[in-house]
Amino acid sequence: MLIRTPVGEAGAGPYAVAVDAAGDAWVTLVHSGQVARLPSDGPAELHDLGNPASRPSLLAVGPDGAVWVTRGGDDRIDRLGGAGRSFPVSGGPFGIAVAPDGAVWFTATGADAVGRLAPDGEVALTPVPGDSGMPAMVTAGPDGAMWFTLNRGAALGRVDASGEITVHPLPDPGCGPVGIAADRDALWFAEIGAGRVGRLVPGEPLQEFDLPDRGARPHAVAPDGEGGCWVTLWAASALAHLDVDGAVTAVHDLGAGSEPHGVAVAPDGAVLVALESGEVVTVRGKGIHRACE
Secondary structure: OEEEEEOOOOOOOEEEEEEOOOOOEEEEEOOOOEEEEEOOOOOOEEEEOOOOOOOEEEEEEOOOOOEEEEEOOOOEEEEEOOOOEEEEOOOOEEEEEEOOOOOEEEEEHHHOEEEEEOOOOOEEEEEOOOOOOOEEEEEEOOOOOEEEEEOOOOEEEEEOOOOOEEEEEOOOOOOOEEEEEEOOOOEEEEEOOOOEEEEEOOOOOOEEEEOOOOOOOEEEEEEOOOOOEEEEEOOOOEEEEEOOOOOEEEEEEOOOOOOEEEEEEOOOOOEEEEEOOOEEEEEOOOOOOOOOO
16 A cells, blocks of 8 residues: 655655654755655654755664764754754765764765764764775664665675775775665665665675566665565666565555655555655555566
């Protein structure tokens, strides 16, 4: 079952979605400089970030319930919620995740760096080794380190609490990894340039799974809590599910031109997808909605 919820004015551009412990969804509106909150039991609320050109991109929910958002248009990171704050950063922040120690890590795509925003507000940027890696998304890994994708560098990066970075090249130099997320055992990531999804258990051999449609341009991933993952297929206007062995077990058609980007799994198992065309779609169940071609 698919439930469609319009979010924002026309052209606002829902881009990323995250779900907090209460089941409320948070959505960035990349073109209008807003973040929407979709409560599980009430109407949507819009939070204006004070700059229509701020380009809010990705979201992270901390263990304390705080919601963090990157603003690539004006180089800031905002903390939304009760003790809301806005922190100036640099380098074009994009990806964001909260580490086990409470620090907020982000990718600075324009600076080829990763950044750490400490609980006291101190910001530190660490350049990624090599040239033109273009760090994209970042997540807390199952090994306690932070992991991020290097879109132009065709690699995964690992950064520990001290800021030391290790780069792990991927076999395909044109794979263009973007989305990355982790469950308790493994990292899942999307190779947008190769039509492929990868799975890595730190310390074990890499697994890569070709999608049936190699031109689908997978963008973001979200572990399903059962060993598999969900992945948005931007060019195919679809959402797919892979099991722990990489088999595609479901494909949900989201409508031509829907531009699916962010994906998140709610505490009750529902899957939410942000469509840049103007909606958030809630998917319940893993039934195949069209053939896996």
